[in-house]
Amino acid sequence: xxxxxxxxxxxxxxxxxxxxxxxxxxxxxxxxxxxxxxxxxxxxxxxxxxxxxxxxxxxxxxxxxxxxxxxxxxxxxxxxxxxxxxxxxxxxxxxxxxxxxxxxxxxxxxxxxxxxxxxxxxxxxxxxxxxxxxxxxxxxxxxxxxxxxxxxxxxxxxxxxxxxxxxxxxxxxxxxxxxxxxxxxxxxxxxxxxxxxxxxxxxxxxxxxxxxxxxxxxxxxxxxxxxxxxxxxxxxxxxxxxxxxxxxxxxxxxxxxxxxxxxxxxxxxxxxx
Numbered sequence: 001x002x003x004x005x006x007x008x009x010x011x012x013x014x015x016x017x018x019x020x021x022x023x024x025x026x027x028x029x030x031x032x033x034x035x036x037x038x039x040x041x042x043x044x045x046x047x048x049x050x051x052x053x054x055x056x057x058x059x060x061x062x063x064x065x066x067x068x069x070x071x072x073x074x075x076x077x078x079x080x081x082x083x084x085x086x087x088x089x090x091x092x093x094x095x096x097x098x099x100x101x102x103x104x105x106x107x108x109x110x111x112x113x114x115x116x117x118x119x120x121x122x123x124x125x126x127x128x129x130x131x132x133x134x135x136x137x138x139x140x141x142x143x144x145x146x147x148x149x150x151x152x153x154x155x156x157x158x159x160x161x162x163x164x165x166x167x168x169x170x171x172x173x174x175x176x177x178x179x180x181x182x183x184x185x186x187x188x189x190x191x192x193x194x195x196x197x198x199x200x201x202x203x204x205x206x207x208x209x210x211x212x213x214x215x216x217x218x219x220x221x222x223x224x225x226x227x228x229x230x231x232x233x234x235x236x237x238x239x240x241x242x243x244x245x246x247x248x249x250x251x252x253x254x255x256x257x258x259x260x261x262x263x264x265x266x267x268x269x270x271x272x273x
Contacts, residue, residue, distance in 0.1 A: 005147050005250040009041045009174070009204075010034035012086075013224040013237040013244070015212035016051035020060055023049050024071060026241065034243045035079045041145050042243075044086030045208040045224070046155045046180040047098070052215030057133065061089040061096045065109050069101060077107030082145040086178035086208060087115065087154050095135040100152050100178060102143045111143035113152035117160050124184040125218060130156075142170045147250055151203070155179035158193045161200060168201035168263060173253055175203050180210035186221025195231040202229045202257050204248050211239055229253055 012030045016023045027049075031042050049068055050060040062068060068088050076083040083103045090099040098115035114137025118130040140163065141152045151172025157163055158177050167175060175197055181190050190209075198205045204227065211222025225236040226246040235244035257263060 005254070006247055007040050007146055007148050007250065008038045008245065008247045009043065009206050009226060010037070010039035010243040010245050011206050011208035011224040011226055011235075011237070012042060012044050012048075013209055013211050013222055013240075013242050014045055014048055015214075015220070015241065016045070016048050016210060018050055018053040018056045018215050020050050023051075028075060030241065030243055031075055031083065032079070034245060035081055037243075037245055039081065039243075039245060041082040041084065041148070041206075043084035043176055043178060043206050043208045045210045046087045046178045047089065047210070048086040048178075049088050051180060051210060054133070054216070057089050058096070061091045064088075064090045064099055064101060064112055069103065069109050072101075073103045073107035073109065076103040076105055080105045084150070084176055084178070084206075090114070092135055095133055097137060098130070098134050098154055100154050100176070102145065102150065102152070104145075110145075111141060111152065113137065113141040113154070114139070115154040115157060116140075116163060117157045119156040123182055125182060140166045140170065142167060142172050145174075148174045148248065151175045153177050155181065158197060161197065164197045164201050164203075168203055172201075173203055173250055174248060175201065175205045177205060177207040178209070179207060181221045183219035183221045186223065190221055190223060191225065191233065194225065194227050195233070198227040198229055199231040200262075202253070202260070202262060204228055204253065208243075209237075211237070229256055
């Protein structure tokens with residue numbers, strides 16, 4: 001896949017609806033377009049297959065592996081790329097999981113991550129209680145994608161730097177953050193948090209996002225982006241469906257970590273809790 005420790009990635013931006021088939025069509029169009037533009041790893045946003053009305057979430061939940069991983073696996077195999085399935089709602093015995101998964105170029109399910117931190121907050125626009133229907137995950141997950149090691153996360157996770165430090169210490173070079181940030185929090189915090197996670201962990205960040213007004217009237221921020229280890233935004237999306245495309249130079253990342261060894265200079269004996 002990636003040649004010479006380089007990999008081209010695409011962070012896809014969508015404004016998903018409660019209609020799964022409609023979202024599948026949009027996702028397929030954007031995946032194919034991004035691959036035609038050179039993407040070797042394509043990442044979808046949080047809850048890309050169904051978003052906007054909580055009353056339909058349970059009926060759209062499914063097992064993992066299941067129909068959605070089959071759909072994404074078929075595209076990954078046909079196009080010869082890695083596909084990060086943003087996140088979908090995974091069936092559970094009582095509550096669901098908000099689950100991200102990586103499909104490899106053979107179409108196989110390579111890794112699964114269940115969102116650890118749940119969005120239970122009083123935001124400026126409304127109160128959110130994700131834990132009412134979603135059960136938290138319990139595992140920190142890294143995965144190989146060609147030349148790169150990915151660290152998987154979902155949306156609200158980005159506010160918890162300890163998760164990303166564990167991912168970096170576990171070998172992650174590229175942190176994936178599929179999201180559906182609210183407009184109110186996104187305009188002030190989205191880019192700030194993504195760039196902070198990139199700088200403090202000396203890693204690339206790939207952050208595909210939902211944008212626009214949802215079926216329940218609330219707004220999501222969008223601005224899908226790719227950030228480099230220095231905190232520079234390499235690519236971002238305007239307010240429409242599309243993708244942010246950028247080449248990741250993993251050789252540069254390796255050299256940067258060696259020359260500026262912030263991770264190696266940690267003092268866990270002082271502050272490890």
